[in-house]
Amino acid sequence: MKGFGHFPLxxxxxxxxxxxxxxxxxxxxxxxxxxGFFVLLFTALALSWDLVARTGQLSLAHGAFFGLGAYSAGxxxxxxxxxxxxxxxxxxxxxxxxxxxxxxxxxxxxxxxIASLAFSEVLxxxxxxxxxxxxxxxxxxxxxxxxxxxxxxxxxxxxxLLLATALSLWAERSPFRLAQAATRQSExxxxxxxxxxxxxxxxxxxxxxxxxxxxxxxxxxxxxxLSPYDAFSLGRAVEALVIPIxxxxxxxxxxxxxGVVLVSLEQALRLWIKEGYLVxxxxxxxxxxxxxPRGLVGILGRRRx
Amino acid sequence: xxxxxxxxxLLAGLAWAQVPLKVGVIxxxxxxxxxxxxxxxxxxxxxxxxxxAAGKVRLELVVVDDGxxxxxxxxxxxxxxxxxxxxxxxxxxxxxxxxxxxxxVKQYGPLFLVIGAASSVVEQAFEGYPLFFHYHPWDYxxxxxxxxxxxxxxxxxGAKKVAILYEDGPFGSAGIGVYKQQLExxxxxxxAEPFKAGSGQFTAILTRFRAFAPDIxxxxxxxxxxxxxxxxxxxxxxxxxxxxxxxxxWPIGFEKNPLSNDIAGMTAWLPTVxxxxxxxxxxxxxxKYGEVTEEYMAPMGYTILKSLALAAEKTGxxxxxxxxxxxxxxxxxxxxxxxxxxxxxxxxxxYQGFGSEIWFQFQYLQGSRRPVFPKEVATxxxxxxxxxxxx
Numbered sequence: 001m002k003g004f005g006h007f008p009l010x011x012x013x014x015x016x017x018x019x020x021x022x023x024x025x026x027x028x029x030x031x032x033x034x035x036g037f038f039v040l041l042f043t044a045l046a047l048s049w050d051l052v053a054r055t056g057q058l059s060l061a062h063g064a065f066f067g068l069g070a071y072s073a074g075x076x077x078x079x080x081x082x083x084x085x086x087x088x089x090x091x092x093x094x095x096x097x098x099x100x101x102x103x104x105x106x107x108x109x110x111x112x113x114i115a116s117l118a119f120s121e122v123l124x125x126x127x128x129x130x131x132x133x134x135x136x137x138x139x140x141x142x143x144x145x146x147x148x149x150x151x152x153x154x155x156x157x158x159x160x161l162l163l164a165t166a167l168s169l170w171a172e173r174s175p176f177r178l179a180q181a182a183t184r185q186s187e188x189x190x191x192x193x194x195x196x197x198x199x200x201x202x203x204x205x206x207x208x209x210x211x212x213x214x215x216x217x218x219x220x221x222x223x224x225x226l227s228p229y230d231a232f233s234l235g236r237a238v239e240a241l242v243i244p245i246x247x248x249x250x251x252x253x254x255x256x257x258x259g260v261v262l263v264s265l266e267q268a269l270r271l272w273i274k275e276g277y278l279v280x281x282x283x284x285x286x287x288x289x290x291x292x293p294r295g296l297v298g299i300l301g302r303r304r305x
Numbered sequence: 306x307x308x309x310x311x312x313x314x315l316l317a318g319l320a321w322a323q324v325p326l327k328v329g330v331i332x333x334x335x336x337x338x339x340x341x342x343x344x345x346x347x348x349x350x351x352x353x354x355x356x357x358a359a360g361k362v363r364l365e366l367v368v369v370d371d372g373x374x375x376x377x378x379x380x381x382x383x384x385x386x387x388x389x390x391x392x393x394x395x396x397x398x399x400x401x402x403x404x405x406x407x408x409x410v411k412q413y414g415p416l417f418l419v420i421g422a423a424s425s426v427v428e429q430a431f432e433g434y435p436l437f438f439h440y441h442p443w444d445y446x447x448x449x450x451x452x453x454x455x456x457x458x459x460x461x462x463g464a465k466k467v468a469i470l471y472e473d474g475p476f477g478s479a480g481i482g483v484y485k486q487q488l489e490x491x492x493x494x495x496x497a498e499p500f501k502a503g504s505g506q507f508t509a510i511l512t513r514f515r516a517f518a519p520d521i522x523x524x525x526x527x528x529x530x531x532x533x534x535x536x537x538x539x540x541x542x543x544x545x546x547x548x549x550x551x552x553x554x555w556p557i558g559f560e561k562n563p564l565s566n567d568i569a570g571m572t573a574w575l576p577t578v579x580x581x582x583x584x585x586x587x588x589x590x591x592x593k594y595g596e597v598t599e600e601y602m603a604p605m606g607y608t609i610l611k612s613l614a615l616a617a618e619k620t621g622x623x624x625x626x627x628x629x630x631x632x633x634x635x636x637x638x639x640x641x642x643x644x645x646x647x648x649x650x651x652x653x654x655x656y657q658g659f660g661s662e663i664w665f666q667f668q669y670l671q672g673s674r675r676p677v678f679p680k681e682v683a684t685x686x687x688x689x690x691x692x693x694x695x696x
Contacts, residue, residue, distance in 0.1 A: 030386070
């Protein structure tokens with residue numbers, strides 16, 4: 001019941017995000033909604049990465065799943081409409097994960113990381129070369145629901161975070177958590193205990209990729225434009241792994257707190273420090289990693305004894 | 306006492322006569338385009354100081370960093386609109402980021418003065434937006450200017466074969482098909498090969514090019530590729546008659562390296578450009594910052610703010626629509642030549658500032674960049690064939 005220990009905090013943050021558009025922030029309202037959009041989206045991406053990390057696999061393919069979802073949704077949205085395009089985008093990312101996973105999930109740790117990095121590079125190159133992706137020039141994407149509802153992108157990203165949180169809580173609460181933990185700690189022992197290691201890793205990768213693909217689709221609808229270097233960027237995958245490390249690995253609350261703090265912190269530092277803000281940002285990251293090895297949620301754990 | 310009161314009244318009158326103008330500036334001050342972004346900001350701040358000193362307008366700049374990233378640019382732009390409440394925005398350097406801003410720009414409706422964003426995809430995104438003023442030439446202007454030079458090389462120097470080395474990213478790959486097609490139309494034989502951006506390894510491709518024996522080695526990539534290409538072309542014994550590069554900016558200090566000699570490229574401005582506005586800009590820039598810039602985004606930023614201040618001065622108003630009207634009819638000397646707005650070549654946008662006429666070709670000659678083409682701006686004759694072999 002690990003995940004439910006922090007359930008009130010998780011619920012509270014979700015309720016706050018749901019109500020954000022209606023809170024009285026005055027002139028800061030629109031700005032905070034835009035920041036909130038990216039907080040929600042990158043937090044969902046981080047949760048999806050953490051789902052895979054719980055099996056001990058270091059995925060650098062999350063940029064690729066994000067890009068697959070973004071491009072598929074962007075290409076399909078003009079014909080199918082927003083929601084079917086997003087759904088198919090997520091499924092395409094899932095299909096990509098199945099292909100990657102079926103070939104590489106017998107690899108461990110760093111070897112899988114390298115394979116997943118190569119997968120990202122292949123997909124980025126394909127996006128650059130295929131005739132229907134817009135190639136290096138990029139792909140314009142229509143806004144959701146033809147721009148009829150201004151809050152659509154915000155609530156779509158909230159929906160992605162809800163899904164990511166629900167999946168993460170389910171994974172924490174169910175026996176799947178034990179299978180993931182056993183796989184992470186020792187595959188050989190897990191096998192002896194009867195855990196179908198490859199299957200557990202494949203399911204984790206599939207679930208993570210579905211969320212990442214969905215997040216990519218919503219991202220495209222907000223930025224209205226995709227380029228292979230942005231959509232399939234390695235930086236996206238790195239962001240997805242930094243947030244859970246900062247907030248606390250293998251939990252739902254960790255990436256949630258990490259995403260909210262880290263993405264907001266970056267925006268705030270950019271606003272108030274301007275040039276050189278990355279120095280402060282980097283220093284905070286290093287300090288947290290050095291002194292809070294279990295991330296920000298480690299503080300809560302300590303308080304609870 | 307009376308004199309003091311009179312003086313105060315005069316001061317108050319002057320302040321009242323000044324047009325107060327709050328201008329949002331959204332540029333990449335971090336991320337991939339930070340060098341160009343900071344250069345542009347320097348130019349903008351210099352022009353703002355000059356305009357404020359002249360006393361007819363009172364400019365207040367609100368600067369935000371777009372991080373060369375749509376995810377950072379969109380909230381930053383929203384802040385300019387809703388928190389800082391500006392009506393006029395200067396920005397839009399990288400094409401991808403500018404495209405991402407097209408939605409919020411249309412939502413909030415500011416006067417948008419665009420400094421870069423050469424991709425014609427951006428032109429499509431802002432089609433029909435009435436307050437969109439694009440100063441920088443579009444990508445098709447860049448292609449036209451480069452092709453004019455290649456036509457000259459073919460006609461006057463008998464160049465027939467071009468080997469194109471292009472990076473596999475958006476900068477190098479966009480339009481490579483069109484380039485190839487157009488060069489073939491000019492009568493060139495073309496062999497084009499991509500390279501991995503930032504790899505620094507060109508010997509395999511350059512060795513293959515050796516069998517093709519090109520007259521021109523044309524590379525489309527970034528500043529970091531300049532030196533490896535100059536070195537490795539010599540190492541493999543490729544002896545083109547001209548090495549022509551098209552990076553967005555050249556490596557700092559490249560001119561001091563003897564290997565840069567005879568390498569040619571295209572730019573919109575150099576500090577040595579001999580027009581009065583350019584000389585004035587270089588002098589003022591040196592005075593304020595203690596150095597001379599070679600980044601053409603600095604005079605571009607300067608030009609944009611100067612034109613804005615002039616338009617505000619003419620209308621005597623801070624109203625964005627009236628300023629846009631004044632800008633539309635403006636004719637102003639700039640470091641790039643005369644600025645005036647006309648519809649873009651495709652007709653998609655109404656106010657296009659500069660076109661292919663601002664581009665010119667230069668060559669690294671004895672430690673500095675010299676304009677060599679077209680002849681109206683050339684200060685030295687083009688060295689063709691150049692010397693690109695190990696001594």
